Amino acid sequence: MIEIGKYNDLRIAAKNSDGLSLSDGEREILLPYSDVPKNAELGDNIKVFVFINKDGNTIATTKQALAETDDFAYLTVVDASEDGAYLDLGIGKDIYVPVREQKRAMHKGESYVVYVYLDENNQRMLASSRLDKFIEEDDFDFDEGDEVSLLISEQTDLGFNAIINNRYIGLLYHNELFANLKPGEKRKGWIKKVRIEGKIDLSLQPLGYSHILDTKDVLLKELRENGGVIALGDKSTPEEIYERFQISKSAFKKATGGLYKERIIAISDREIKLVVDHLAD
CATH class of the missing domain: 1.10.10.10 (Winged helix-like DNA-binding domain superfamily/Winged helix DNA-binding domain)
Known part of the structure; x- marks a missing residue:
């Protein structure tokens, strides 16, 4: 099954006037010639990112996308209006953020941590800076003291919130930090404490x-x-x-x-x- 907004490993099934037809065994999609790698041959498997373009067509690209669906990512606004903002995905295809999904008004040229997801109605990629809607709040797959990957999301009065392993959210306290952090930074971190109410305290240093x-x-x-x-x-x-x-x-x-x-x-x-x-x- 071809997944929209994800990387897919597809077989080169045919060549046509516009590019290569790629297949998962059930359906075929187009990889434009501008994205076809050198020495690609019929029958080869190729890793591509799949999205729906502005004309509603399902398209593949070999360009490196800055995020997939179900990812938290730090993306830059390339255009903004009263209705919403468009974020650069790095593949010539921008992601739309409706106004209702903006925690704060987004401005052209600025970058934000967002969650990328598919619109259930049309399978197009959307993004939201209302991160709390998408984080998991239980069934933690770590223990206190475990090393985790962090994406710094925003500064608060207490410290910096950070996305943990692309799934959860935790806090790095100001009084325990000795480095200048900023949203969008990726850091290695450690689980300091999981509180009874489910809040997670983080550290940038190993414990014990x-x-x-x-x-x-x-x-x-x-x-x-x-x-x-x-x-x-x-x-x-x-x-x-x-x-x-x-x-x-x-x-x-x-x-x-x-x-x-x-x-x-x-x-x-x-x-x-x-x-x-x-x-x-």
Whole structure:
């Protein structure tokens, strides 16, 4: 079955004046010659993105789409009016966002995190910035501490909302962030806590002691590569530490404290120094 708004693996069934006819064994659609890859032959299978064009025809393209249906994505407005906005999908086909599906008014040239879906009436692709309508709120497929993929969706008074694994939504708190985030960024994250009411707290850093062990290894590697000295210490700011290692000051202090207790490093206000390289013995 050919899926609209998705990538499909289809067989080249025939050539005609407009392009190639691609088949899934039941129906055929057109791949225009402008999108046909070199050396394509009858009988070959080809991966294409399928959509309905402005004339109502089902068309295939080999161009790279910026999103599929059922995806959350960060897309740019190429045109806007009182009725709705059009977002660039990267394939010469724009996605329509009706005014009723805009959480806030969309403006040409600006980008927004949206959910892409099919209109049940005509199978055309639409998008919505009312993300809460499309997220899942139970049956979580992760546990606390698990690594997840994040799409930063918007800033709030508490922090930044982020789409989790293209399915759920969670929160990164301002007071736990040491990096400048912005909507549309894709980040690796971790599940910090799943609350009783279903709210999800997120972290940009791994949780637990294993993270401290990893951080210790990173610090030792950096020390060896920098002549045994790193210009960060007890009085360094959280921002300075995050800029260098992408970890919190708390994680930095736990790792350096462990190395100090093992008598591997010496620590001062603005510097840590390698004293004994335990791998050199």
